Amino acid sequence: MAQSDTVTRILDTAEVLFAERGFAETSLRNITSKAKVNLAAVNYHFGSKKALIQAVFSRYLDPFTQRFHAALDELENRYNGQVIPLEELLETMARTVLEVPAERNSLKVFMRLLGLAYSQAQGHLRRHIQSEYGEAFTRFTELVRQATPELPDAERFWRLHFMLGTVIFTLSGLDALRDIAAKDYQEQVTVKDLVRRMRPVVVAAMNAPLPEPAGERHVHAAT
Amino acid sequence: MAQSDTVTRILDTAEVLFAERGFAETSLRNITSKAKVNLAAVNYHFGSKKALIQAVFSRYLDPFTQRFHAALDELENRYNGQVIPLEELLETMARTVLEVPAERNSLKVFMRLLGLAYSQAQGHLRRHIQSEYGEAFTRFTELVRQATPELPDAERFWRLHFMLGTVIFTLSGLDALRDIAAKDYQEQVTVKDLVRRMRPVVVAAMNAPLPEPAGERHVHAAT
Amino acid sequence: MAQSDTVTRILDTAEVLFAERGFAETSLRNITSKAKVNLAAVNYHFGSKKALIQAVFSRYLDPFTQRFHAALDELENRYNGQVIPLEELLETMARTVLEVPAERNSLKVFMRLLGLAYSQAQGHLRRHIQSEYGEAFTRFTELVRQATPELPDAERFWRLHFMLGTVIFTLSGLDALRDIAAKDYQEQVTVKDLVRRMRPVVVAAMNAPLPEPAGERHVHAAT
Amino acid sequence: MAQSDTVTRILDTAEVLFAERGFAETSLRNITSKAKVNLAAVNYHFGSKKALIQAVFSRYLDPFTQRFHAALDELENRYNGQVIPLEELLETMARTVLEVPAERNSLKVFMRLLGLAYSQAQGHLRRHIQSEYGEAFTRFTELVRQATPELPDAERFWRLHFMLGTVIFTLSGLDALRDIAAKDYQEQVTVKDLVRRMRPVVVAAMNAPLPEPAGERHVHAAT
DNA sequence: AATGAATGAGTCTTCATTCAT
DNA sequence: TATGAATGAAGACTCATTCAT
Numbered sequence: 001m002a003q004s005d006t007v008t009r010i011l012d013t014a015e016v017l018f019a020e021r022g023f024a025e026t027s028l029r030n031i032t033s034k035a036k037v038n039l040a041a042v043n044y045h046f047g048s049k050k051a052l053i054q055a056v057f058s059r060y061l062d063p064f065t066q067r068f069h070a071a072l073d074e075l076e077n078r079y080n081g082q083v084i085p086l087e088e089l090l091e092t093m094a095r096t097v098l099e100v101p102a103e104r105n106s107l108k109v110f111m112r113l114l115g116l117a118y119s120q121a122q123g124h125l126r127r128h129i130q131s132e133y134g135e136a137f138t139r140f141t142e143l144v145r146q147a148t149p150e151l152p153d154a155e156r157f158w159r160l161h162f163m164l165g166t167v168i169f170t171l172s173g174l175d176a177l178r179d180i181a182a183k184d185y186q187e188q189v190t191v192k193d194l195v196r197r198m199r200p201v202v203v204a205a206m207n208a209p210l211p212e213p214a215g216e217r218h219v220h221a222a223t
Numbered sequence: 224m225a226q227s228d229t230v231t232r233i234l235d236t237a238e239v240l241f242a243e244r245g246f247a248e249t250s251l252r253n254i255t256s257k258a259k260v261n262l263a264a265v266n267y268h269f270g271s272k273k274a275l276i277q278a279v280f281s282r283y284l285d286p287f288t289q290r291f292h293a294a295l296d297e298l299e300n301r302y303n304g305q306v307i308p309l310e311e312l313l314e315t316m317a318r319t320v321l322e323v324p325a326e327r328n329s330l331k332v333f334m335r336l337l338g339l340a341y342s343q344a345q346g347h348l349r350r351h352i353q354s355e356y357g358e359a360f361t362r363f364t365e366l367v368r369q370a371t372p373e374l375p376d377a378e379r380f381w382r383l384h385f386m387l388g389t390v391i392f393t394l395s396g397l398d399a400l401r402d403i404a405a406k407d408y409q410e411q412v413t414v415k416d417l418v419r420r421m422r423p424v425v426v427a428a429m430n431a432p433l434p435e436p437a438g439e440r441h442v443h444a445a446t
Numbered sequence: 447m448a449q450s451d452t453v454t455r456i457l458d459t460a461e462v463l464f465a466e467r468g469f470a471e472t473s474l475r476n477i478t479s480k481a482k483v484n485l486a487a488v489n490y491h492f493g494s495k496k497a498l499i500q501a502v503f504s505r506y507l508d509p510f511t512q513r514f515h516a517a518l519d520e521l522e523n524r525y526n527g528q529v530i531p532l533e534e535l536l537e538t539m540a541r542t543v544l545e546v547p548a549e550r551n552s553l554k555v556f557m558r559l560l561g562l563a564y565s566q567a568q569g570h571l572r573r574h575i576q577s578e579y580g581e582a583f584t585r586f587t588e589l590v591r592q593a594t595p596e597l598p599d600a601e602r603f604w605r606l607h608f609m610l611g612t613v614i615f616t617l618s619g620l621d622a623l624r625d626i627a628a629k630d631y632q633e634q635v636t637v638k639d640l641v642r643r644m645r646p647v648v649v650a651a652m653n654a655p656l657p658e659p660a661g662e663r664h665v666h667a668a669t
Numbered sequence: 670m671a672q673s674d675t676v677t678r679i680l681d682t683a684e685v686l687f688a689e690r691g692f693a694e695t696s697l698r699n700i701t702s703k704a705k706v707n708l709a710a711v712n713y714h715f716g717s718k719k720a721l722i723q724a725v726f727s728r729y730l731d732p733f734t735q736r737f738h739a740a741l742d743e744l745e746n747r748y749n750g751q752v753i754p755l756e757e758l759l760e761t762m763a764r765t766v767l768e769v770p771a772e773r774n775s776l777k778v779f780m781r782l783l784g785l786a787y788s789q790a791q792g793h794l795r796r797h798i799q800s801e802y803g804e805a806f807t808r809f810t811e812l813v814r815q816a817t818p819e820l821p822d823a824e825r826f827w828r829l830h831f832m833l834g835t836v837i838f839t840l841s842g843l844d845a846l847r848d849i850a851a852k853d854y855q856e857q858v859t860v861k862d863l864v865r866r867m868r869p870v871v872v873a874a875m876n877a878p879l880p881e882p883a884g885e886r887h888v889h890a891a892t
Numbered sequence: 893a894a895t896g897a898a899t900g901a902g903t904c905t906t907c908a909t910t911c912a913t
Numbered sequence: 914t915a916t917g918a919a920t921g922a923a924g925a926c927t928c929a930t931t932c933a934t
Contacts, residue, residue: 006915022342024247028908038916043909115342118396119335126399154408158393158420161400165392166385173341176349177384185377196434197381204431208423214416229898251925261899266926268897452894470693474929484895489930491894564842565691565784572845600854604866607846608835615834616827619787622795623830631823642880643827650877654869660862675919697904707920712905714918 007045009035015056019108020175023053023116053113054128060110061129064100065136071096072139086147090202093140094195107191111172118168148206155210163202170194230268232258238279242335242395246276277351280340283333284352287323288359294319295362309370313425316363317418320390330414334395341391371429378433386425393417453491455481461502465555468562469499500574503563506556507575510546511582517542518585532593536648539586540641543613553637557618564614594652601656609648616640676714678704684725688777689844692722692785723797726782729775730798734805737765741808755816759871762809763864776860780841787837817875824879832871839863 013035017026028049032039046052071092075084101107117126141160148156170177171191181189236258240249251272255262269275294315298307324330340348364383371379393400394414404410459481463472474495478485492498517538521530547553563571587606594602616623617637627633682704686695697718701708715721740761744753770776786795810829817825839846840860850858 022245022247024245027906029906039908040910040916040918044915049908112342115338115392118392118399119338154404154410155420157404157408158412158417159424162389162393162421162424165390165396166388169338169341169388169392170381170385173388176341179349180353181377181380185380187377189381193437194381196437197378198385200431200434201382201385201428205424205428208427211419211423214419250923252923263899263901263927264897267899272925468691468693470691473927475927485929486895486897486931495929561784561838564838564845565781572848576849600850600856601866603850603854604839604858604863605870608839608867608870611835611838611842612831613834615784615787615838616831619834622787627823627826631826633823635827639883640827642883643824644831646877646880647828647831647874651870651874654873657865657869660865696902698902708904709906709920709922710918713920718904 006037006041009037010042010045010052011056011059014052015059015106015109018053018056019106019112022112028052056106056109057113058132060100060106061133064096065133067100068093068096068136069139072143075143083146084143086144086206087199087203089140089143089147090199090206094199098192098195108171108174111168111174114164115168115172144206151206152210159206159208163205166198166202166205170198229260229264232260233265233268233275234279234282237275238282238329238332238336241276241279241339242332245339246272251275273347276348280336280348280352281355283324283336284356287319288356290323291316291319291359292362295366298366306369307366309367309429310422310426312363312366312370313422313429317422321414321418330394331397334391334397338391338395367429374429375433382429382431386428389421389425389428393421452483452487455483456488456491456498457502457505460498461505461552461555461559464499464502464562465552465558474498496570499571503559503571503575504578506547506559507579510542511579513546514539514542514582515585518589521589529592530589532590532652533645533649535586535589535593536645536652540645544637544641554617554620557614557620561614561618590652597652598656605652605654609651612644612648612651616644675706675710678706679711679714679721680725680728683721684728684775684778687722687725688775688781691781697721722782725775725778727801729769729779730802733765733769733779734802736769737762737805738808740765741812744812752815753812755813755875756868756872758809758812758816759868759875763868767861767864777840777843780837780843783833784837784841813875820875821879828875828877832874835867835871835874839867 010031014026014031017030017034020026028042029039031037031052032041038044042049042052046055075088075092079088097107101110114129117129141156144160145151145153145156151159171194174191174194178189181187233254237249237254240253240257243249251265252262254275255265265272265275269278298311298315302311321330324333340352364379367383368374368376368379374382394417397414397417401412404412456477460472460477463476463480466472474488475485477483477498478487484490488495488498492501521534521538525534544553547556563575587602590606591597591599591602597605617640620637620640624635627635679700683695683700686699686703689695697711698708700706700721701710711718711721715724744757744761748757766776770779783798786798810825813829814820814822814825820828840863843860843863847858850856
């Protein structure tokens with residue numbers, strides 16, 4: 001077996017299984033037996049299961065940040081100092097997210113990991129991600145700020161995370177939702193489909209009117 | 224030890240630990256030792272770990288669905304056959320969601336559990352939830368359908384779940400997000416704050432224009 | 447529920463389950479849940495699982511020994527001091543064995559239990575049986591001794607157990623053997639059929655010539 | 670520790686303990702601790718307790734069938750088309766059964782398993798054995814048929830199983846019977862002893878006169 | 893007299909990891 | 914460099930039994 005063939009097979013298999021079942025529910029035995037690789041190979045090549053998870057993650061994240069920066073460069077070039085419209089920014093983000101995983105499952109894995117990073121109490125994963133792709137996110141946020149000058153900073157922060165929730169929730173729980181949708185709408189949605197559907201929603205959400213100031217809510221005000 | 228004190232202690236502890244770590248990462252040993260209860264008690268009272276997970280959920284969902292149905296009854300009464308505006312529906316949902324766990328001061332836990340139900344493998348859990356509160360959700364969906372007659376059914380389905388993602392992600396990852404926000408905006412958000420902020424976003428998202436049909440996407444069409 | 451109804455239900459159920467699965471493989475939970483009786487009832491009424499096993503046996507052995515003694519009394523009376531022929535003794539045994547469980551239509555169960563008593567570890571059970579019906583067996587053995595004066599004692603002991611093996615194995619594994627036989631010989635045997643077939647075999651076996659003394663076996667002596 | 674030393678030690682120990690106590694009453698802990706082997710080793714090497722039981726079984730059965738076929742070959746060669754006498758066939762069977770287990774306990778284990786295979790409700794074990802050594806048994810049965818041409822097929826079938834009962838019951842319940850015999854006859858029987866004693870009994874049983882036809886039984890016909 | 897609750901010891905099995913080769 | 918074997922810790926679950934009521 002070629003040198004790094006084993007490494008690749010492990011990564012490929014782990015990616016699929018992680019996406020299907022989650023991290024805790026996927027054992028190294030599952031991975032190595034499906035990858036037809038020695039059980040000890042994971043520990044030999046990666047050191048530990050944790051390290052394998054991060055490796056799977058990095059294989060997506062590294063090219064993503066690289067491409068994302070490149071795409072933003074191109075965008076800034078094109079607009080040459082002018083404000084980049086919000087739609088362009090979101091579009092660029094979406095395109096890059098979709099482009100990277102030649103392998104299809106890694107997107108789900110990536111989203112799942114992102115979801116974990118935010119929901120898990122221990123912040124170590126969050127910090128790892130923030131130090132890895134925080135810079136790209138900060139750059140993106142700043143461009144969004146310029147595209148939505150009327151939004152208070154805090155509002156923008158929350159709305160971006162509202163949308164992050166939409167994306168992560170939808171894509172990481174994709175299988176579950178697909179099950180439900182398929183039963184009711186005979187429709188086999190693809191990731192691209194979903195992204196297409198998300199676009200107007202996200203734009204509208206970001207451009208929504210500001211909320212009434214705190215304390216002035218009237219429950220039946222709509223009537 | 225009092226009658227069903229044990230049951231309550233198990234549920235309370237399991238709830239917290241599940242929310243903190245997820246289902247697979249929480250062992251019965253973790254739960255029973257923290258709850259100061261015999262290891263076999265879980266199996267005695269609930270039958271299995273699976274059943275315990277479902278019981279944790281039911282303790283939320285049972286009162287929730289009950290209240291939710293009551294609230295929708297009241298709403299239908301008030302509107303007396305007329306179409307109930309989307310804002311009212313969302314408002315009612317939000318209020319009920321907030322009321323129920325308020326008693327236990329554990330909205331965050333509930334949301335995290337819901338998130339897990341969607342993202343973690345546990346197919347049994349999703350099925351359990353669907354059969355338990357599916358009816359309430361269906362009723363709600365139908366009212367939303369009447370309030371948004373112009374939306375295709377599939378579109379509405381997905382948008383509702385997009386928004387579900389927003390809510391679950393934001394409220395379940397509240398601590399993490401609060402950390403980040405506090406550092407940057409000196410602002411200590413409350414759950415009510417967030418719900419206030421979400422309202423216009425959710426309404427705008429639901430009312431967003433329809434996406435371009437599949438296959439016709441032009442990347443730079445927005446310009 | 448009537449007083450000893452519970453006891454009867456436990457015994458009935460235990461009997462069936464023990465015969466189906468063996469003692470160790472049948473839990474008190476199995477028994478009590480199938481008998482629709484409280485889990486603690488076995489320990490309450492019988493004291494322990496061991497005692498339950500013995501009780502199941504006694505319910506057969508008590509009437510059996512009683513009848514067997516009566517039948518032997520009648521036989522001795524009839525032969526009035528003369529030697530009772532072996533065929534009569536075996537016949538009497540067979541008849542009594544068939545009569546007792548006939549009331550409960552559970553000869554098979556009884557045989558399976560007897561088989562278990564010999565083959566399973568349960569030393570306590572063997573000892574219990576020996577002290578319970580050992581006397582009847584001793585009496586029977588002595589009559590057989592008189593009917594077969596030429597047989598050394600040890601030889602008679604073993605041959606009786608050889609035949610016990612035949613009977614227990616055949617009747618306790620009846621279903622399995624019936625399956626095989628039915629497939630090959632289109633014949634649906636009844637218990638009475640089998641007993642009829644066993645009679646000449648058992649007689650011949652008991653009357654077989656003595657074995658060559660130990661150490662003098664010649665493998666090809668038959669030629 | 671040497672290569673498959675562990676496997677052998679597990680098999681050896683399991684064999685002894687299974688024979689002493691039965692399968693359900695022997696825990697993997699019992700085995701591994703007595704074999705001075707890690708608790709997980711059984712599952713590592715055999716996969717499950719069930720598989721271990723079958724492995725113990727196969728270690729006896731595989732060489733047995735092989736030798737048995739060889740012995741029958743030799744016999745057929747020697748008799749060169751002539752009918753092989755029943756005594757020779759039984760003798761060959763007995764010899765092969767005794768030869769195989771260099772380790773002494775496996776015979777008892779083997780017999781116990783055979784007993785289980787017939788008496789247990791679930792036929793899976795019976796089917797396993799039938800597919801494993803059914804061919805050898807069929808071959809043997811056919812030779813017995815030629816040696817006892819006067820016997821109706823059904824009669825032969827049942828008599829063979831009567832004798833199987835004798836052998837299995839005696840050898841699998843050996844410890845129990847030995848206990849009883851030792852108390853009464855100061856005699857420490859060996860397996861070889863028993864087989865010597867069985868020989869004339871089995872021959873006589875197979876050659877017993879045919880039973881009276883069904884329906885003509887007269888209980889006191891012997892007088 | 894009878895039972896629901898509880899328990900401690902035990903079951904088999906699976907885990908990620910290590911080690912000798 | 915790579916792997917089959919082995920391992921200690923932990924997993925969920927079941928057991929017969931006890932106890933307070």
